[in-house]
Amino acid sequence: MVKSETGYIRAENLRKEFVQPDGQTVVALSNVNAEIKPGEFISLIGPSGCGKSTFLRLLAGLTTPDEGAFTLDGVKITDASYERGLVFQDPTLFPWLTIYDNVAFGLKVRSIYHEKKKDVLDFIRLVGLQGFEKAYPHQLSGGMAQRAALARALVNHPKVLLLDEPFGALDAFTRMNMQDELIKIWQERGTTTVMVTHDVDEAIYLSDRIFVMSPRPARIENILEVEIGRPRERDLPEFLRLRAKILQILDFAGKREDIQYYL
Amino acid sequence: MEKIAVQSELNPEHKKKPVFDVRTLLPALSALLALLINVLVPNSPKYVQKPLPYFTIALIAIIGITLVFAVLSLFFENLRKRVAFKSWFIAAFILLLNILNIATIKLMLLQPIYFPNPDKILKVYVDDGAFILKCLGYSLRLLFTGFFIGALAGLTTGILVGWSRKWSYWVNPLIKIIGPIPATAWVPIALVTFPTTFTASTFLIALAVWFPTTVLTSSGISNVQNSYFEVSSTLGAKALHKIFKVALPASMPMIFIGLFNGTGASFITLMTAEMMGVKFGVGWYINWQKDMLSYANVYAGLIVIAVTFSLLITLLFRVRDKVLVWQKGVIKW
Numbered sequence A: 001m002v003k004s005e006t007g008y009i010r011a012e013n014l015r016k017e018f019v020q021p022d023g024q025t026v027v028a029l030s031n032v033n034a035e036i037k038p039g040e041f042i043s044l045i046g047p048s049g050c051g052k053s054t055f056l057r058l059l060a061g062l063t064t065p066d067e068g069a070f071t072l073d074g075v076k077i078t079d080a081s082y083e084r085g086l087v088f089q090d091p092t093l094f095p096w097l098t099i100y101d102n103v104a105f106g107l108k109v110r111s112i113y114h115e116k117k118k119d120v121l122d123f124i125r126l127v128g129l130q131g132f133e134k135a136y137p138h139q140l141s142g143g144m145a146q147r148a149a150l151a152r153a154l155v156n157h158p159k160v161l162l163l164d165e166p167f168g169a170l171d172a173f174t175r176m177n178m179q180d181e182l183i184k185i186w187q188e189r190g191t192t193t194v195m196v197t198h199d200v201d202e203a204i205y206l207s208d209r210i211f212v213m214s215p216r217p218a219r220i221e222n223i224l225e226v227e228i229g230r231p232r233e234r235d236l237p238e239f240l241r242l243r244a245k246i247l248q249i250l251d252f253a254g255k256r257e258d259i260q261y262y263l
Numbered sequence B: 001m002e003k004i005a006v007q008s009e010l011n012p013e014h015k016k017k018p019v020f021d022v023r024t025l026l027p028a029l030s031a032l033l034a035l036l037i038n039v040l041v042p043n044s045p046k047y048v049q050k051p052l053p054y055f056t057i058a059l060i061a062i063i064g065i066t067l068v069f070a071v072l073s074l075f076f077e078n079l080r081k082r083v084a085f086k087s088w089f090i091a092a093f094i095l096l097l098n099i100l101n102i103a104t105i106k107l108m109l110l111q112p113i114y115f116p117n118p119d120k121i122l123k124v125y126v127d128d129g130a131f132i133l134k135c136l137g138y139s140l141r142l143l144f145t146g147f148f149i150g151a152l153a154g155l156t157t158g159i160l161v162g163w164s165r166k167w168s169y170w171v172n173p174l175i176k177i178i179g180p181i182p183a184t185a186w187v188p189i190a191l192v193t194f195p196t197t198f199t200a201s202t203f204l205i206a207l208a209v210w211f212p213t214t215v216l217t218s219s220g221i222s223n224v225q226n227s228y229f230e231v232s233s234t235l236g237a238k239a240l241h242k243i244f245k246v247a248l249p250a251s252m253p254m255i256f257i258g259l260f261n262g263t264g265a266s267f268i269t270l271m272t273a274e275m276m277g278v279k280f281g282v283g284w285y286i287n288w289q290k291d292m293l294s295y296a297n298v299y300a301g302l303i304v305i306a307v308t309f310s311l312l313i314t315l316l317f318r319v320r321d322k323v324l325v326w327q328k329g330v331i332k333w
Helices: A052-060 A099-109 A113-126 A142-154 A172-189 A200-206 A237-257 B002-010 B012-016 B022-040 B054-075 B077-106 B118-163 B165-178 B183-193 B197-222 B226-234 B239-276 B282-291 B295-323
Strands: A009-019 A025-036 A041-045 A067-072 A084-087 A160-164 A192-197 A209-214 A219-225
Touching: A009 A052, A025 A052, A025 A219, A041 A052, A041 A200, A052 A084, A052 A160, A052 A192, A084 A142, A084 B226, A099 A113, A099 A142, A099 B239, A113 A142, A142 A172, A172 A200, A192 A200, A200 A237, A209 A237, A219 A237, B022 B054, B022 B077, B054 B077, B054 B118, B077 B118, B118 B165, B118 B197, B118 B239, B118 B282, B118 B295, B165 B197, B183 B197, B183 B239, B197 B239, B226 B239, B239 B282, B239 B295, B282 B295
Parallel strands: A041 A192, A041 A209, A084 A160, A160 A192
Antiparallel strands: A009 A025, A009 A067, A209 A219
């Protein structure tokens, strides 16, 4: 198992506000501090509206914080970059490109396609899509499209892989398969990975640490270490204990503001 | 399914055995009927000119060609299906020619100056075909020049307006005011502004193509899902990549709608321009022949235009299908 040297993330006093159409200001994140070590697998879990997607978007550089900053390996994050690859719940493959060209997109816009051509096929193979290079996105199933999106992000060798509920739209079997694939890829590549999820089991099954977030004021309520050896089984007593604990924290976090959450 | 298909291909007898579909003979029968009427029914006594052989020759050629297709259809299943499917329409079309022939030369039901018989229209091609082709060349040169300038300008303004707020602020109102004016309304101004009628007409056609291309390109680009841009920026794309590698391909379906509208507008403008003074195009030819009351030539010109324009539209459809191959099964229009 590879552990990368790079991909060290720090969040310092993050604050992000949104102005709603009616003029009201909503605090999406407030006073958030966090540290993510190179090669770690982190899950963000919490009820809707707890700011976990905002956390991820700030980390991706798609929005900028109102106060505080994210740093990656000591450098402040100000803009989106290929160093932080992002996969959404919706695969958002470019429908006008074949799977091959979708995966090659990052290399092409960075003008390193000719040197790194081989990577495209390697990553297509890594996610198990060999034979579908010439297919168009609409010809793929949801799980296959998500694999392609993963390959597209990984081909850039990002320091950090950001996943925003990547398996949320998949059926239960596909989801479990994809979780295993993701762990396999993460163990092979050792890329620091930050995932937003609604699924407590998924968070425990995949992560080194779980950030449990609470809404309004949105912040990190609790950080839990998952001290279960890999490969993990979903019915181990430690697994179940941790799950009960997270549910309890979430329940508490949710009830305080009377907000609905999803498991 | 696949296995069955493979088996039938492996079975040579299944493939070789000729299959007859009676529908494949319909066009030939319809043409035969027209031929018999043309040859056996005497011309109207009011028709005093020398009889011409062209319609008879054309019908014999049609019978020959349709029979060849009918025979080939015996052996090739795909061809048979296509020929059988189209046969009713083709037969009806030949019947229409037949009726036209009866109504003109046989019964003289229609005013012969304005509604010439098929023989006379065919004679125009024999006598004047080379000149009509030359006219067509002039028309196409004007059409293509104007179309490409207009499409290019339309794409450019469409991208700028769809992409940048500043451009949208300054240019959008202009598009809204200038765009809806039919290009032909500019004729008086264009004629005095440009040195030649050719450049004036090029401008008018370009203007006609520019408007729909601009509007649909810009609305296509401003409607591209934001997540495509977000994902592309996390993959390393910069602004120019986002325009040319994301926004533009994502709006291609809309751009093609604009180009189709523009093509239609360019045909209208071309004809108007030629009828108003641009020399030697098919539109000019039609107008000229109309003034000389040679209606057979007018029809001959109209047929050339119909065939050419529908070929051009078909060509554009082919290009679209090629460019938008990724849309197959997603959107159809």
